Structure formats: C-alpha cells, structure tokens
Amino acid sequence: MNREAVRHPGLNLGAAHGRDDEAAERVMFGFWVFLMSDAILFGMVFATYVTSVHATAGGPGPHQLYDITSVFVETLLLLASSFTFGMASLALKYGPGKGRLAGWMIATLALGIGFLALEVHDFTAMFAAGGVPSRSGFLSAFFDLVPLHGLHVAAGCVWLVCLLGQIARYGLDTQAKLGVMRLALFWHFLDIIWIMIFSVVYLAGLA
C-alpha cells in the first residue's frame, strides 16, 4: 500500500504549500476522529430527544413553542455561513495573501453571530411561553440538544476570532493554516448537525 496516497478527506492544502501540507495530515486526521466522537455525542442527545418527544407531562409541546419562521431564517444564515467558510478555505488554498481569507472569515463570523442571536431570541420566546427545561422531560431533551449545537457554534465563533488574532499576529503560518482548516471542518460538521435538528426537531415536531 502506498502510504503517500492516503490523504485526509476534505480540502487538502496541496503541494504548493509544501511542509504545511505535510504537517496537515496528522492534525486533520486527528480532527476527523474527534468529530466522529463528537458525532456520537450528538447522536446520544438526539436519541434522548426522540425518546422524550411525547413526554410533555401536560406542558407545552412543539406546536405551542416552535417558531418555524425564525428557525428557517436561522437555517438560511447557517447554510450561508457554510458557503462563506467554503470560500475562506479556497482563499486559504489559492491565496493570494490573507486579506481575502480574513474577509470571508469575518463574513462567516457575522452570519454565525446572527444565527446565535436569533436562536437566543427563540429560546427567550419559548421561556416566555412557559417552555422552560424544568417543565418536562420533552423540554429537558430539547434544551439539551439545540443549545448544545448553539454552544458548539459559539465555541466556533470564539475560535474564529482567535484564529483572526493569530493571523494578525503571526501571518499565515503553519499553525494558523491548520487552525483554519480544522475550524472549517468543525463549521461544516455543525451545519450538518443543524440540518438534522431542523428536520428531526422542528419539521418532524410540527408535522
């Protein structure tokens, strides 16, 4: 087996990046493995939600609490942010310079923050309608799953700001490049999780 041929899935830096490309292999592979572990984490929380969806204990259910318009806008924001991060990845790979990369990353950050703001708005509305996590097993499960994704997005935003700081401080060195590549995977992963949430929680809940 030719070991050189085995590369991590996703956008590689390419030979033009020389040593940075070589260094990417173990780090990116490691991050893929981490994402697998994280996927199991979400899987367990999804399972909790699915088994608790009827455990409303007389409290408000999906129809009383979910605001599909707001959630749809959130979905659009997050999908758009995946696109902008994709552009950032291309800017990283093909350059030139770091200006375009930083631009796309800032756009992603803005979209991410927009998503979080809307989500917080949703939660506040749910709280006001009596949908607090301590009300029922269903609400507990909801507030495990959806905010867990939100926390991941928030952590991604913090990470993104830190990467911008690193790029400003050190330029596009190996570590900054690998950081952007890992965050890209993380960001797209969260997008996929959100699509699951949108389908399983919101669409199925209101169907």
Place this chain on the structure above:
Amino acid sequence: MSIAGIFEHPLGRLGPDALPFWQMLQHPTEGNIINGCVATGAASMVVIGALVMVVLLTRYRRWGVLWSDWLTSPDHKKIGIMYVAIAFVMLARALIEAVLMRAQQAFGLSGGFLSPDHFAQLFSTHGTIMIFFMAMPFLTGIINYVMPMQIGARDVSFPVLNSISLGLTAAGAGLVMVSLVIGKFSTGGWFGYPPFTEASFSPGVGPDYWIWSLTLASLGSTLTGINFAVTIYKERAPGMTLMRMPLFTWTALCTSILMIFAMPPLTVATAQLALDRYLGFHYFTNALGGNMMNFANLFWLFGHPEVYILILPSFGVFSEVISTFSGKVLYGYRSLVMATMAITVLSFTVWLHHFFTMGQNANMNAAFGIASMLIGVPTGVKIYDWMLTMFRGRVRFTVPMVYSFGFILLFVLGGMSGILLANPSVDYQVHNTVFLVAHFHNMAVPGVLFGMLVAYHFWFPKAFGFRLDERWGMVSALCWIFGFMAAFFPLYVLGVMGLPRRTVAYSEASYVPLEWVAFLGALLILVALGSLLWQLRVSIRHRDENRVAAGDPWNGRSLEWATSAPPPEYNFAVIPSVEGRDAFARAKEEGCAYQSPDTYRDIELPRNSAMGPVTGAIGFALGFGLVWHIWWLVILSFLAAVTTLIVRGFARDTTRVVPADEVRREHLRWIAAVNATTAVSRVDECRPVNDGRARYEAIGVAP
C-alpha cells in the same frame, strides 16, 4: 442567581459537617464511633500520604525535577509511567476498601460493624476507582509507554494533548481522593443509577463527586483514544504495515477506537444527570416525563464497550508475553487480529444484557442474549491461539508466565459463568446476586489486572533499566492467583444460595462459612499487594545487580526491545525500517540488530508544556467548586480554562531540536556498550549475568 448570591456563601455548602469525624463527635453512638474511626483513618491516610510527599519533595529539593522532568514533560514514556503510578495508588486504596467490605460481610450475620451508608460508599468508590482510576490509567499508561516504540515512532501524534489527558485523569482521581477527607462519596454504585442518584433521593455531595470525577476521567479518555488511534494510523515506521504490527498495538488500536465511540455516551449520561441535579431538568426523574431507562441505556452503551476497553490491552499483553517466554512466533496472528476486531464490533451490540430484568420483551432479551454469547467465540479463538503458542515452545516459568497460566485457567472459568449469565432465563435467577459479582471479578481480576501486572513486570526493565525481583514477584503472583480463587469462588455458591450483591448484613447463618473463606481470600490478596510493593523495594535496592542497559532482557520480539533501557527520549536514533512481523526478532536472527547507520539527523521534539498540569488543576478546581456549589470558583476556573486554551493557540516555537551530533554520540555509546555485553542464554535470564543482551536461540536446540 444574582451576582450577590454568588458570594453570599463563599464556601458553598462546605461546612464542618463535611469532616469525616463530625458526626461521631456530635452523636457519639457506638455505630457512629466505629464508622467515624474507619472514615477518619482513611482520610488521615490520604492527608498523611500527601504530607509525606510534600515533605520528601522539599527535603530532597525535588520540586523542580518533578515539574520540569515529569509533570510538564510531553514524553510519552514519562506520561505512561505517571499513569501507572496513579493506577497503583488507586489500586491500593480500592483494594483496602474491598478487604473492608469482605470483613463487614464476614461479620454480617450480626449486622457487622459498618453502617449501611458507609458500606454503600465503599462499594461505590471501590467500583468507580477500580474501573476509572485503576484499570483505565493502568492500561493507558502501558499503551502510552509501549505502543509508540512498538510501531517505531518517536512519540504519540499529539504529545501535549497526551499530557492534558493525564492531567484530567489525575484531576478526577484527585476528586475521588478528596471525597475521603471532605464530604462523602456517592452511595449509588459505580453506575450511579437514577432516580436514586437524583437530588430528591441523594441531596448530598456524593453523586456530584461521582459525576464530576467521571466526567473529567472520561474526557481524558476520549482525548487519549483519539491520540492513540491517530498515532497508530499515522506514525508507524516505514514498512510497519497494519498486519505487521505487534498484537499489543492491535489491541491498543481497538481499545482506542472503543474509547472514541464509547466515552461520549458516558459524558452525555453524567452531564444529563448533572443538569437534573443542578438545574432541575427531568431526564431521569420519576416525575414530569423523566425516564431512567434512558440513563440505563446510555450508561451501558458506554459500560459494555468499556469492559472491552479494559480487557483488550490485557489480551495484547498476554499475546506478547506468551510468545516471548515460549520463544516462539505468536500462533494464529491473523486470527488474533480478527478476533480482536470482532470483539470490538460485537461489544456495541450487547449492552442490554446489563439489564435483562428491567422490562424489555422476551424477544429483545433473546437477541441480546445471543449476541452476548457470540462474544465467547472470538475470545475462545484467542485462548486456543495462546495455548498453541506455548505448544512445543520452550516455555520459561517466569513471573509473567505464571500470571498468564493463572489468567488462562481462571479467565475460561469466568467466561463460562458469563455464558450462563448471557442466557436471560438464567440471568433472571441470579441477577443482582453475588454470583454476578463473582463473574465480573472473575473476568476483571485475572483478565484486566493480571494482564496489567504482567505488563508491569515485562516492561519494567525497559522503563527503568533493571529487572524486578523474581522471587517476590512469584510470591505476589501466587498470592494474587490463590487469593483471587478464595475470595471469589465462594461468591458463586453464595450467589446461587441467594445472597444479594451489596448486602451490608444478612440473617441466613449458612452464608457465614463461605463469607469467611472469601474474607481470607481478600486478606491473601492484600498480602499479594504487599509483596508487590516489597518486590519494588527489594528490586530498587538491588538494582545494580539486575541492570539490563543493553535493553533486551527477555529476548524480545518487537521494536521496543531494540533500544537501550531506559530508552532515549526520542526512542530511536534512527527510525527503523520494518520488513516483517516481529521486527527485532527477525533482525537478531539475521544478525543485523544493533547496527549504527552512516548518517544521523537532527531530531525535533516537543518542548515541555505546562498545559497538562494546568488543565488538571483547573479541572480539579472546577469539579470541586461544582460539587460544593462554590460558584465563584466555578466561574473562575471556567474562565481560566477558556483563557488557557486561547493562550495555547497563540503559542509558537513549541518544538526543540536534538542535534544530530548528540544523537550520534549517544547511539554509538550504547552500541559500544551492547557490543561489550555478553549475550546470555535463556537459562540465565533471571540471573544477574543478564545484562540485557540475548543470545540467539533457535527453537528445539539445547542451550
């Protein structure tokens, strides 16, 4: 909660009643005094142990060495040794607890001397410690030490992450130790079933100690699993294809895969229980739509693969040891690999057998019962492979081999009782009795613990440069084996006689004789631990006679024996290139071991990093704050954790270079020393003449 509320109780719910002797002083009844004295004695052992450490470190001015050579070291070998050190400390504590429990049950006819609450804490900490803070650190330490060398690597893929994992595990172990001194541990068993562990039934700090120590440890294990798996996939030396890896590395890979996939369910279960307890959620409560079966499923979805996380590395150790001490190639390598992989996959399909009696329909139970029995097949394959490895080999009766014989005999017995339990209709009869306790100890002690002790004997000379004393090792091994038999075989009978597990007292006089046999067995195991420690002392004292600096005391077969003992921090002066299985045995056979290359290169190594100890300290503070509701500490340590991660992201210049000249000098010196060492035959293996160079011996030829 308001800002003022955070500081209203600066110590949270921590008060003088958290001290182990408080109740005894307030209400000096006979029972309280006995329990208070036992708890205070245990607490003082922790405090005195810590104080002695501090005094010794100060007296011999070793704080600097401890910090720069050990705690901040990213070297996988040192991290491995520290893991094993944690494991031994925790083993000692949990074993003493076991003896105390057996003593209580031996006197249990008249009620015994411990209160039910105290007894419940004992079995909860015993189980929690043995699984998470003895077995896990032990196997993680051994894999850490051995695996990178077996695949011809310089270190694991992420050395600093490795140090962080150690820090998190140590923080969890620290929380369990602190619970002896301040407050109480959970009384809910090692799997902490709600609703009993919910705030309404266990309002104290016990379950919180359990939750946070487990959470820290499981985070550490997840990261370790990722690290090991990436190391095995990405860091192998040229030519080390997957099917050329030593079997121990294969089991390390499978264990890592299990860690990656099986730890998250535990994290979810403990996090949800924490949300229930702290914020009034309803995951597992009795009211408002909580469902404790979700906990049972989540926990055992972790818990069953966990059993294989524990046992697989031991299987790897036995494979290496039996092959080495039989002087033969491992029989059925391919089938052993396939069996290991089969067990890895099957381990995710049997979790329900931990709760056959909790309300599924009969068909569901039957499906999981059959899946459970299936695991016996690949395990059986392994047993035959080990026996056939010994068959017509020249078996040397060293300490690791004596353990291995004990393992094979006892493990088969334990496996048989497991096949019994896998049948749901039998399980209905004996579930929740000590029959089950006998079964899983029959797997865990000869399987996991013996395997780890074998690894300790086998690789100790590699790590420290001298062999362990054989005579005391033999005493210890025999005490472990026979002590185990005496302590657990009676429990099979008692279980069938109907003694429930976790019984603090009973009224059936016919239990007493067997309880006493079990108690004496436990004492024999205590002797085994004592002789293990004594062996270490004797070995250190006579270390100069038993040096094996050339690095190959057992005529080893895989690459870790191709370095000096102890190995240099970069393991290999030149990365070996591998042409087949048993790379080092092959090199010795072809007479091309111990060669020096024409050119040496600079070696890049990670710099020391404080990330590990700092993360550990923050994790401990966070856990402690959460347990005692000291909110300012929680907020502070959370912020500290985030800051640490961010600062680390900005760190550059994280490697240093060992110049080629230095590598060359070191390597040539070792080669010269090896050439000056007489190669010994296997007859002299355990004598002082064994300086770590093995004479090549073909099978079947007299020495």
